[in-house]
Amino acid sequence: MNIIVHEESKQFHLCNDYISYVMYVQPNGELGQLYFGKKIHDREDFSHLVNCCLMAVTPYYDESTFFSLEKNRQEYPSFGTGDFGTPAFKIIDQNGSGVSCFKYVTYSISSVKKKLPGLPATYADEGEALSLEIELKDDVNDMQLFLTYSIFKDYPVITRSARFVNGGAEEAVLDKALSLCLDLPDSDYEWIQFSGAWARERNVITKKLDKGITAVESRRGHSGANENPFVIIKRPNTDETNGEAMGFSLLYSGNFIMQAESDADGKLRILSGIHPDTFSWILKSGESFVTPESVITWSDKGLNGLSQTIHSLYNNHLVRGKWKNSERPILLNNWEATYMDFTEESILKIASKAKEAGAELFVLDDGWFGARDDDSKGLGDWVENPDKLPEGIKGLAEKVEAMGLKFGFWIEPEMVNPDSDLYRTHPDWAFSIPGRNRTLSRHQMVLDYSREEVVNYIHDMLYRILKDSKVSYIKWDMNRSITECFSRELSGREQGMVYHKYILGVYSLYERLMSEFPDILFESCASGGGRFDAGMLYYAPQAWCSDNTDGEDRIFIQYGTSYGYPISSMGAHVSAVPNQQTGRTVPITMRGDVAMFGAFGYELDLNHISEEEFKIVQSQIRFVKEHRKLLQYGTLYRLRSPFEADQAAWMVVSQDKKEAILAVYTMRAVINKLPGYLKLQGLDPDAEYKCNGKKYYGDELMQMGIPMNQECISGYCINNDGSSAAIVFKAE
Ligand code: DGJ
Numbered sequence: 001m002n003i004i005v006h007e008e009s010k011q012f013h014l015c016n017d018y019i020s021y022v023m024y025v026q027p028n029g030e031l032g033q034l035y036f037g038k039k040i041h042d043r044e045d046f047s048h049l050v051n052c053c054l055m056a057v058t059p060y061y062d063e064s065t066f067f068s069l070e071k072n073r074q075e076y077p078s079f080g081t082g083d084f085g086t087p088a089f090k091i092i093d094q095n096g097s098g099v100s101c102f103k104y105v106t107y108s109i110s111s112v113k114k115k116l117p118g119l120p121a122t123y124a125d126e127g128e129a130l131s132l133e134i135e136l137k138d139d140v141n142d143m144q145l146f147l148t149y150s151i152f153k154d155y156p157v158i159t160r161s162a163r164f165v166n167g168g169a170e171e172a173v174l175d176k177a178l179s180l181c182l183d184l185p186d187s188d189y190e191w192i193q194f195s196g197a198w199a200r201e202r203n204v205i206t207k208k209l210d211k212g213i214t215a216v217e218s219r220r221g222h223s224g225a226n227e228n229p230f231v232i233i234k235r236p237n238t239d240e241t242n243g244e245a246m247g248f249s250l251l252y253s254g255n256f257i258m259q260a261e262s263d264a265d266g267k268l269r270i271l272s273g274i275h276p277d278t279f280s281w282i283l284k285s286g287e288s289f290v291t292p293e294s295v296i297t298w299s300d301k302g303l304n305g306l307s308q309t310i311h312s313l314y315n316n317h318l319v320r321g322k323w324k325n326s327e328r329p330i331l332l333n334n335w336e337a338t339y340m341d342f343t344e345e346s347i348l349k350i351a352s353k354a355k356e357a358g359a360e361l362f363v364l365d366d367g368w369f370g371a372r373d374d375d376s377k378g379l380g381d382w383v384e385n386p387d388k389l390p391e392g393i394k395g396l397a398e399k400v401e402a403m404g405l406k407f408g409f410w411i412e413p414e415m416v417n418p419d420s421d422l423y424r425t426h427p428d429w430a431f432s433i434p435g436r437n438r439t440l441s442r443h444q445m446v447l448d449y450s451r452e453e454v455v456n457y458i459h460d461m462l463y464r465i466l467k468d469s470k471v472s473y474i475k476w477d478m479n480r481s482i483t484e485c486f487s488r489e490l491s492g493r494e495q496g497m498v499y500h501k502y503i504l505g506v507y508s509l510y511e512r513l514m515s516e517f518p519d520i521l522f523e524s525c526a527s528g529g530g531r532f533d534a535g536m537l538y539y540a541p542q543a544w545c546s547d548n549t550d551g552e553d554r555i556f557i558q559y560g561t562s563y564g565y566p567i568s569s570m571g572a573h574v575s576a577v578p579n580q581q582t583g584r585t586v587p588i589t590m591r592g593d594v595a596m597f598g599a600f601g602y603e604l605d606l607n608h609i610s611e612e613e614f615k616i617v618q619s620q621i622r623f624v625k626e627h628r629k630l631l632q633y634g635t636l637y638r639l640r641s642p643f644e645a646d647q648a649a650w651m652v653v654s655q656d657k658k659e660a661i662l663a664v665y666t667m668r669a670v671i672n673k674l675p676g677y678l679k680l681q682g683l684d685p686d687a688e689y690k691c692n693g694k695k696y697y698g699d700e701l702m703q704m705g706i707p708m709n710q711e712c713i714s715g716y717c718i719n720n721d722g723s724s725a726a727i728v729f730k731a732e
Contacts, residue, residue, distance in 0.1 A: 001130055006045065008045075018038070026072060029103025031136065116290050147160070164288060179252075185267060189209050191232070193207075203560055213261045214261075230534065242301070243302050249297070249564060253507075259272070273292065282493060295313070307562060311635075318538055330358070330601055341367075378417060379412060382465065393409060416429070416444060430448065442480055449503075450501030450502050451489050478527075486498065523540055529545050542599040549580075551590045559642055567633070577591075587724075596726065634653055635653045638650050648664075649665070661726055662706075665724045676708055677705035691728065
């Protein structure tokens with residue numbers, strides 16, 4: 001890993017064993033992009049890579065250089081001086097002008113990867129990453145811009161963020177401040193986005209990049225189930241195993257945009273950051289603004305290679321504290337078992353059966369506080385309902401702990417029902433605009449987390465419960481998108497700051513609770529997978545994937561999620577059948593075989609299943625306990641996509657390649673057709689793997705594979721009911 005600065009040619013080359021990232025100071029002083037991709041040799045001067053040809057209509061900087069912003073690839077472009085593509089930022093000066101020109105001043109290199117104040121970011125110990133900060137200045141308004149780039153020693157990854165400092169005497173308005181602009185020389189890529197909706201999150205959608213703009217975005221106030229702040233571009237011939245791909249993740253949980261723009265010259269501009277439509281930040285003299293971090297991942301080993309890098313990066317350099325690289329407790333959550341209709345007695349019955357099955361953690365979901373007997377009331381009143389919990393969370397937690405289970409509970413701290421004591425006391429704490437209709441969703445409103453006093457109040461209520469109860473886990477839910485985003489505390493001119501201040505408020509509450517209760521495992525949730533983003537993983541190392549717990553649908557959801565997020569982060573539970581969302585009956589074996597590739601758990605009353613099924617549950621839990629490290633932290637290979645076939649398959653391989661677990665799922669059995677072979681990946685070709693009493697060499701499993709018909713699959717595994725199989729391979 002190195003950051004090479006060529007002072008003479010004013011060029012910067014960040015490189016490690018995998019990648020190179022080269023940029024330079026252009027003739028007008030702004031920063032330009034020269035190269036990003038597989039590692040290349042360094043040289044004193046890369047300026048031959050500038051590809052510029054001026055035509056009659058091309059705007060140029062001045063007559064002495066004939067340098068053109070339109071033709072050159074930029075690092076962090078402004079608008080209005082010759083680059084007609086989408087700009088990375090926009091500053092409105094006092095005179096109303098939106099034109100900027102940030103010229104190179106100096107740089108600094110550091111072996112410390114600095115934290116981003118109030119924001120999530122990847123971290124690194126000394127020797128694991130190097131950071132380059134480039135300082136630029138606009139001489140007209142005295143604004144400063146600091147662009148920070150970090151390169152990790154062991155990952156084909158670059159992280160970026162930008163910081164604006166208003167060094168002028170006048171106030172300025174930052175109308176747009178993205179985290180990333182990457183200009184690439186050609187557009188011959190396919191774009192993969194992970195779109196969906198509530199209960200069908202993160203479908204894999206691939207399209208050829210064409211001229212113009214391709215984008216995904218959220219204006220919901222949270223990252224959302226509909227789009228995800230993670231996209232991939234790949235060469236058309238790249239598949240799961242071979243070929244070049246780049247991943248772009250934004251470590252942010254609020255409104256975002258991820259965009260690709262292919263221009264007339266065929267250049268491609270990738271942008272990502274806070275959504276400019278709902279953002280406008282007032283920067284007073286002396287104040288600064290830091291953008292969220294953007295993570296660029298590169299792979300020449302296909303999409304599996306790309307995902308494996310991301311998984312390892314997040315597990316080792318994003319998730320913090322006790323739960324970093326820790327096996328996740330097998331939990332039972334009572335939501336689909338009882339909804340809000342429970343008593344302490346009925347809860348303890350469910351917990352006791354969970355313990356008998358081998359679970360390790362019991363989670364009490366929604367309905368334990370205030371007047372919360374249904375979703376129309378009580379949100380915001382974080383005081384136990386004595387009719388349901390006579391001895392409060394403290395008493396219940398003690399009883400559950402006495403059974404030998406850990407205890408956790410559900411909160412939705414950002415919300416309030418109008419029918420609640422909190423709202424009756426502080427109606428101005430919920431977002432709404434004077435004189436306008438307040439839009440409801442699930443009978444609730446969103447608390448104004450841009451206000452410190454609101455965050456403090458909720459903190460104190462939760463702290464009161466947590467400080468003397470035995471709580472090991474918290475599920476932090478968020479069940480509606482933001483509308484009428486207006487803070488009563490801010491002036492009219494400041495309302496463009498509310499969305500971002502809101503998410504900063506959410507992060508600050510997380511940070512506070514995490515430092516006060518460092519052992520608690522947080523699981524984030526937003527009506528299922530509505531806030532499954534990398535920013536959240538900095539605080540909550542796992543996220544509830546979806547409210548759709550149907551065993552078959554979950555294959556699609558978890559498959560799509562796996563492109564950008566590690567298995568350890570995917571909350572995945574076995575629920576009752578017929579499934580409460582889809583009405584489908586999927587065998588308990590298949591429900592287990594899917595959920596075990598995640599932060600595993602159950603979401604049903606185990607008292608209500610047959611004895612035979614209960615035995616299967618016990619054996620599933622034994623299996624997960626035995627193989628948990630491999631299931632949650634093994635190297636993941638996606639082998640067959642449910643989006644493209646009637647069968648799906650993935651596998652995990654241990655770091656030493658001595659152990660692997662293959663999972664095969666048949667969603668639709670096709671009659672009278674040979675289903676072909678499934679080639680395994682990531683094994684040691686020379687190792688002999690034991691599997692169900694037989695032995696196979698790694699090379700034959702990878703070169704020829706396994707015939708995918710049911711009889712053949714049965715030969716490899718002990719449990720195979722025709723719809724799914726989890727097969728263990730173990731080398732001596
Ligand atoms: C939505 C979540 O996704 C569910 O799992 C459950 O916690 C409910 N909210 C509770 O209201």
